Amino acid sequence: MMPFEAWPYPRWIAHRGAGRLAPENTLAAFALGYAHGYRMFECDVRLSADGHAFLLHDDRLERTTDGAGEALQRTWTELARLDAGAWHSAPYAGERLPLLAQVLDFCSAHDCALNVELKPAPGDARRTGTTVAAQIARHWRGSPPPLLSSFEPAALEAAALAAPGLPRALLLEHFSADWREATARLGCVAVVAEQTAWTSDTALAVGAAGLRRLAYTVNDDAEAERLVALGLDGLITDRVDHFRA
Ligand code: G3P
Ligand code: MG
Numbered sequence: 001m002m003p004f005e006a007w008p009y010p011r012w013i014a015h016r017g018a019g020r021l022a023p024e025n026t027l028a029a030f031a032l033g034y035a036h037g038y039r040m041f042e043c044d045v046r047l048s049a050d051g052h053a054f055l056l057h058d059d060r061l062e063r064t065t066d067g068a069g070e071a072l073q074r075t076w077t078e079l080a081r082l083d084a085g086a087w088h089s090a091p092y093a094g095e096r097l098p099l100l101a102q103v104l105d106f107c108s109a110h111d112c113a114l115n116v117e118l119k120p121a122p123g124d125a126r127r128t129g130t131t132v133a134a135q136i137a138r139h140w141r142g143s144p145p146p147l148l149s150s151f152e153p154a155a156l157e158a159a160a161l162a163a164p165g166l167p168r169a170l171l172l173e174h175f176s177a178d179w180r181e182a183t184a185r186l187g188c189v190a191v192v193a194e195q196t197a198w199t200s201d202t203a204l205a206v207g208a209a210g211l212r213r214l215a216y217t218v219n220d221d222a223e224a225e226r227l228v229a230l231g232l233d234g235l236i237t238d239r240v241d242h243f244r245a
Contacts, residue, residue: 004189007212009113012040017043019219027102036241037245039245041114045118046121047131047132053128054079065083066087067079082097112142113142118159125150126157130158131162153182170191183211192234203232215235224237
């Protein structure tokens with residue numbers, strides 16, 4: 001992937017659709033984030049046992065659905081029946097887990113950008129990277145292309161082989177000793193780091209490596225100001241009702 005001449009994504013990105021205001025990683029969350037003026041969304045994508053790409057943050061189903069157990073052990077037919085909204089609040093009861101295809105359609109139809117975090121279950125990184133990247137390359141109709149990100153280098157490596165034209169970003173909780181080598185090897189255009197990992201030194205070093213700089217999950221005014229002053233390109237937030245996109 002050639003670096004972008006100009007970064008084509010908005011600075012403010014809604015985390016998991018609309019952060020905490022609606023059930024995370026559901027179409028209702030995307031609609032709410034959109035209603036608050038957000039035009040780029042981060043979401044977490046993984047695979048069902050039978051290879052369907054869908055949105056879910058955790059490996060297990062308990063926290064954000066009325067199901068139980070490992071999501072990877074369920075077929076899409078089983079997952080599609082689950083309630084993914086009642087855990088959040090009564091108005092969202094009956095909300096379903098969305099397929100990645102539905103989210104791609106929503107973003108294309110609403111002219112929104114997307115950051116797809118590859119969130120594979122343990123041991124499923126390569127299959128997830130390959131399947132998700134290939135599906136996006138086939139299905140996406142908008143502009144700019146979705147930014148793929150992951151904490152799992154193996155998922156990004158597989159995505160690069162399946163759809164080399166899709167931009168990739170390495171997710172980091174901390175700056176590891178090998179972030180330069182890893183981003184170069186994976187052909188990344190950006191680093192998405194936990195907000196406290198960004199200092200003037202790390203921001204300078206990542207910029208000098210020719211990479212864009214994004215932070216998660218920015219919910220605090222002072223922290224947002226600090227990160228903007230450091231020149232960051234993207235801030236992923238839960239607080240879509242507080243920060244103006
Ligand atoms: O992609 C940024 C952020 O979502 C990474 O952490 O746990 O919220 O998926 P998490
Ligand atoms: Mg995420």
